[in-house]
Amino acid sequence: MAKLEFNLENVQKCICKTCPVQANSACVKSKQMKVQEMMPKLIAGEMAPKPEMIPGLYCAHGKTMCADVDFEEMCQCNECPLWEEYDLSNGEPMGYYCRDGEAI
Numbered sequence: 137m138a139k140l141e142f143n144l145e146n147v148q149k150c151i152c153k154t155c156p157v158q159a160n161s162a163c164v165k166s167k168q169m170k171v172q173e174m175m176p177k178l179i180a181g182e183m184a185p186k187p188e189m190i191p192g193l194y195c196a197h198g199k200t201m202c203a204d205v206d207f208e209e210m211c212q213c214n215e216c217p218l219w220e221e222y223d224l225s226n227g228e229p230m231g232y233y234c235r236d237g238e239a240i
């Protein structure tokens with residue numbers, strides 16, 4: 137499997153932003169709002185995304201730092217464009233990267 141890079145392009149492809157696991161997390165919402173504010177600078181290349189800023193792309197950087205997520209809900213990673221692109225179904229873990237850590 138090619139290394140899945142933590143970069144803005146992949147952040148934008150990631151569908152964790154609409155995942156029910158995170159839907160009711162105040163911690164995630166707060167991070168999402170900050171990311172929206174920073175997006176013009178991120179797009180302009182004036183700053184680089186950092187894993188602790190982004191509530192997504194867990195397959196590239198590992199577990200969430202938000203404690204108020206709900207792992208009883210269903211992971212959506214298998215609907216993400218990066219799932220196919222990086223053949224994540226043949227890696228470990230298979231989804232729930234926010235809970236179980238980055239894809240290897």
Ligand code: SF4
Pocket residue numbers: 146149150151152192193194195196212213214216217218219224233
């Ligand atoms: S596979 Fe999952 S964690 Fe990785 S970018 Fe897609 S939705 Fe986000």
Ligand code: SF4
Pocket residue numbers: 151152155156157158192194195210211212213231232233234235
């Ligand atoms: S890694 Fe899976 S379970 Fe976690 S937020 Fe992303 S889509 Fe949801």
